[in-house]
Amino acid sequence: MLNDTICAISTALKDGAISIVRMSGDGCFDIVKKISDVKDIRGNTIVYSHIYDEGEMIDEVLISFFEKGKSYTREDMAEINCHGGVYVTRLILNLLLKNGCRLAEPGEFTKRAYLNGRIDLSEADSINDMIRAESAIQARSAIRGISGSIERLITPLMDEMRDVISMIEVNIDYPEYEDERQMSNEVIKPYVKKWIDEAEEMVDKAERFRLVKDGLDTVIIGKPNVGKSSLLNALLEKDKAIVTDIAGTTRDLVEGKVNLKNITLNLIDTAGIRHTEEKIEKIGIEKTMEAIEEADLILLVVDAADIDEEDRELMERYKDRNLVVVYNKSDLKQMDGISISALNKEISSLTDYLNERYQDDISLVDEDVLNNERQIALMKTCLGQLKEMYENIDDNSLDMVVTDLDGAYHDLCQILGKEYQEDLIDHMFRNFCLGK
Numbered sequence: 001m002l003n004d005t006i007c008a009i010s011t012a013l014k015d016g017a018i019s020i021v022r023m024s025g026d027g028c029f030d031i032v033k034k035i036s037d038v039k040d041i042r043g044n045t046i047v048y049s050h051i052y053d054e055g056e057m058i059d060e061v062l063i064s065f066f067e068k069g070k071s072y073t074r075e076d077m078a079e080i081n082c083h084g085g086v087y088v089t090r091l092i093l094n095l096l097l098k099n100g101c102r103l104a105e106p107g108e109f110t111k112r113a114y115l116n117g118r119i120d121l122s123e124a125d126s127i128n129d130m131i132r133a134e135s136a137i138q139a140r141s142a143i144r145g146i147s148g149s150i151e152r153l154i155t156p157l158m159d160e161m162r163d164v165i166s167m168i169e170v171n172i173d174y175p176e177y178e179d180e181r182q183m184s185n186e187v188i189k190p191y192v193k194k195w196i197d198e199a200e201e202m203v204d205k206a207e208r209f210r211l212v213k214d215g216l217d218t219v220i221i222g223k224p225n226v227g228k229s230s231l232l233n234a235l236l237e238k239d240k241a242i243v244t245d246i247a248g249t250t251r252d253l254v255e256g257k258v259n260l261k262n263i264t265l266n267l268i269d270t271a272g273i274r275h276t277e278e279k280i281e282k283i284g285i286e287k288t289m290e291a292i293e294e295a296d297l298i299l300l301v302v303d304a305a306d307i308d309e310e311d312r313e314l315m316e317r318y319k320d321r322n323l324v325v326v327y328n329k330s331d332l333k334q335m336d337g338i339s340i341s342a343l344n345k346e347i348s349s350l351t352d353y354l355n356e357r358y359q360d361d362i363s364l365v366d367e368d369v370l371n372n373e374r375q376i377a378l379m380k381t382c383l384g385q386l387k388e389m390y391e392n393i394d395d396n397s398l399d400m401v402v403t404d405l406d407g408a409y410h411d412l413c414q415i416l417g418k419e420y421q422e423d424l425i426d427h428m429f430r431n432f433c434l435g436k
Contacts, residue, residue, distance in 0.1 A: 005031065006104035006112075007096040009089055016084035021092050023080075023101060024073045024109055031099045032063060032078050043067025051080070053095050059088050073109055074116035114417060121417025122150035125372050135259055137213050140365050150375065151416055153368040157198055158412050164191055165409060168402045185393050188401060192390045195408075199383040206370035206379070208361045211296055213371065215257065215264030219291045222301035223310055227328040230342035231301055232256060232269040235351075260351055263358040265297070298323045299350075301342075305333040326350055375415050382411035 005025030011018070023031065029041045036049040043065055051059045062081040071077040082092055097103060105111075110127055113119050119127070126145025133139040168183045220228045236256045256267045270288035292298060298318055302311040304327040315325060327335040328342050340347045370376050389396075389404040396404075413419070 005101050006108055007093065007101040008104040008109070009093055010079070011084075011089075013086055013089060015086065019082050019084045019089040021080045021082065021089065021096065022077065022109065023096060024071070024075045024077045024104075024112060025101075026076060027100055028076050028078045029065070031096060031101060032065075032080075034099050035095055036061075036063065038063060041065055043070060051082070051092055051095065053091070058091055058095070059083055061092075072118065073112040074118045075112060119146075120148075120151060122375060122415055123148065124417075125374065126150075129372065135213075135264060137264075137362065137365050141209075141213055141369075141371050144365075144368065145371055149368040150370065153202065153370070154379075154412055154415060157195060158409065160191070161195060161405065161409050161412070164188060165402060165405050168398055168405070172398055172402070183398065185396070185398075185401065189390065189393055192386055192393065196383065196386045196390060199379055199386060202370055203376060203379055203383060205364055205367070206376045209364040209369045209371070210373075210376070212263060212358055212361045212364065215266045216296040217268070217294060218265045218297040218299060219268045219270055219288070219295040220299045220301060221270050221288065221292060221314065223303075223314075226301045226303045227342040228301050229269050231299070231326065231328065231340070231347065232267055234340075234342050234345040234347045235265065235267060237345075260355055262355040262362045265354075268295075292318070292321075296322060299326050300324070301326045301328050304329050304335045304339065324350075324353070370415075378411045378415050382408045385411070 003026065005023060005027040007021060007023045007028075010020045010022045013019075032038055032041065035051055035053070038047050038049050041047075044067065046062055046064045049061055049063055050057050051061055059082045061083075064079040064081065066072070066077040066079075068074065068076050080092055082088055093103075107128075110119070110124050114121060114124050123146055126142045126149075129145060130139060130142035133142055164183070168188070171183050220231055222228050235258045237258075255269075258265050258267060268291050270291055298321055300311075300314055300318065300323060302314075302325065315323075325337060327337055327339045330339040330346065331341045331344060338349050338353055340350055370379055385404060385408040389401070389408070393401060
């Protein structure tokens, strides 16, 4: 229901200098008048006041007012800036509920902003990304999304696709309009190829940037006792994994996260890969194999002073994956390539290599890029429909072609949360004057 008034605590519910209790809806100004000194309300102002409950003053506050059309939700809004603390904040929230507010559902203020046309769905995604950001890259990406980067990215593709769909619809439904461009499969096919190329580039950039933004799921593998846990501890700069000279110490997956200059590694230290009949260690190795299958990056640690057939077998097995071979125990033997001493925490050759490797991808933070799994999945679905259509277009009628294009265009609309059918109809009438 968009015609009721909602409220919620917008700051963390804990002791602090200030808390904010937010309201949105047609009744919020009247509720403020009931519980405060304020009688004359003007939008875009901040007013000093007191809050009362049945005549008893409960806090001294500042109240911000935002008029309909100029607020975050495009509804009348009021934000009560009260003294921080769990008790007084809850007291004011309960007072609002008692005077006609409804407690907002999670995300409902942003939901109203979307439903009222204040933001599109991609911008709503980015607001949530900003709240959950854990790194500078994630925050910068979210800021671009909030400023409309996704709409800027896909609008040219949507506009061109919509134009072609509209012209096909006109050809089919209004054949008497001979002055309109006549569409055929031969005319349409180059457009579809162009759109496939554009969608593939968007997906490729998005996948590369996702790894930079969210981090590479990175498994550290190797034989037992080659220094995998020591490398994990060195990267994390703390002793999270147990390190001994006893083979098979790591039985379960040990995880951690490290932010390098240009990339975040979501680290998993795994059980050493070897043949064993020991039941618990065997389970650990099975978990290792599962982690490898899901990994974005594999760090294969080998003992530089004792490389054997098992090491070479692992190199060969994962050579077609995103594999980095790390030669450990450089204090005993130096090797060409990435040579480290994990026990002595001398791992700069590895971190420097990874930072350099992802230098180009990090620059994508300053480009308009699809920035979450929902958007990427929809673009992939659109791309799949376009590819299938391109393969079969020579054998299809215009009716089937426009149906396929409608499906692909619908996926693009979903990225922004737009109503695709209404959008198409409006575009047709605006461009072709079909109401004559």
